[in-house]
Amino acid sequence: AQTVTQSQPEMSVQEAETVTLSCTYDTSESDYYLFWYKQPPSRQMILVIRQEAYKQQNATENRFSVNFQKAAKSFSLKISDSQLGDAAMYFCAYRPTLNTGTASKLTFGTGTRLQVTL
Amino acid sequence: NAGVTQTPKFQVLKTGQSMTLQCAQDMNHEYMSWYRQDPGMGLRLIHYSVGAGITDQGEVPNGYNVSRSTTEDFPLRLLSAAPSQTSVYFCASSLQMNTEAFFGQGTRLTVV
Numbered sequence: 001a002q003t004v005t006q007s008q009p010e011m012s013v014q015e016a017e018t019v020t021l022s023c024t025y026d027t028s029e030s031d032y033y034l035f036w037y038k039q040p041p042s043r044q045m046i047l048v049i050r051q052e053a054y055k056q057q058n059a060t061e062n063r064f065s066v067n068f069q070k071a072a073k074s075f076s077l078k079i080s081d082s083q084l085g086d087a088a089m090y091f092c093a094y095r096p097t098l099n100t101g102t103a104s105k106l107t108f109g110t111g112t113r114l115q116v117t118l
Numbered sequence: 119n120a121g122v123t124q125t126p127k128f129q130v131l132k133t134g135q136s137m138t139l140q141c142a143q144d145m146n147h148e149y150m151s152w153y154r155q156d157p158g159m160g161l162r163l164i165h166y167s168v169g170a171g172i173t174d175q176g177e178v179p180n181g182y183n184v185s186r187s188t189t190e191d192f193p194l195r196l197l198s199a200a201p202s203q204t205s206v207y208f209c210a211s212s213l214q215m216n217t218e219a220f221f222g223q224g225t226r227l228t229v230v
Contacts, residue, residue: 004160035218045208045221091160105151105176106210106219108160 002027004094006109013082014117020067021077021112023092032096034068034075035106040088048090051075079114087116120144124209124222131199131229139194139225141209149212150192151219154178154205161208167192199229 003026013019025034036048051059051068058066063083067076079086092109125140143150151166153176163176167186181203183195192211196203206226210219 033218037221043206043224043226045210045224047218047220050218105163105166106153106161108162110158110160 002029002094002096002107004092004107004109006092006112008112009110010113010115012115012117013079013086015082015084017082018078018080019082019114021079021090021092021114023075023077023109025073025075025092025094025107027073027094027096029096032094034066035093035095036064036066036075036077037091037093037108038086038088039091039111040085045091049077082116084116084118087114089113122209122211122220122222124207124225126225127223129225129227131196131227133199133201133229135199137196137199139196139207139209139227141192141194141222142190143192143209143211143220144190145211145213145220146189147211147213147220148189149214150186151176151210152182152184152192152194153208153210155208155224156205164194164207196227201229203227204229 005024032053034051038046038048049061049064063080065078089111091111094107122143148169152164153161155161162178165184167173173184206224208224209222212219
């Protein structure tokens with residue numbers, strides 16, 4: 001079974017600084033997707049960034065980028081120039097590309113709560 | 119641009135009551151699913167559907183029923199509410215099972 005581990009329950013960053021959230025996962029699959037979702041106090045789950053395992057290039061979306069280390073099964077999220085609006089719970093999630101049954105479900109980590117201070 | 123719509127946003131039930139959480143999507147997605155979110159546990163899959171008329175159990179299905187009569191709608195039924203079902207429930211949809219999921223705004227359910 002796949003597992004996703006986020007070892008940092010809480011992180012804090014000053015506005016305009018950079019912060020990195022950690023995520024590791026365990027799988028025997030060779031092809032899969034990895035995601036970071038943001039959950040602000042509104043509860044809405046918002047997709048921040050995704051990475052296909054077969055792509056060596058790290059995904060980037062504006063101020064958000066990932067460091068994907070497939071051999072180490074590590075998928076960290078870097079937020080540059082942090083803004084007050086980045087304060088939220090961040091979830092790392094894994095989904096295999098195998099298109100059958102619950103093997104295709106999203107597996108989530110337990111989340112990292114990010115505080116942004118002035 | 120509605121996306122995934124869940125109702126209600128909040129609900130309080132007494133133990134033993136039944137209710138239905140509604141979920142509708144307007145993106146013509148085949149795959150829909152229900153998750154529950156509990157503190158310190160991330161999101162866990164309750165039930166999912168790969169298309170109209172087809173549903174299957176996730177990792178925590180006990181106490182819940184689903185049906186999928188149309189592509190758009192995927193309601194979740196609590197048969198006899200228990201305090202252990204106090205949680206935040208999310209409906210999600212995706213084009214296929216292995217693509218990114220779009221989530222509704224969640225329903226906070228309290229069972230007393």
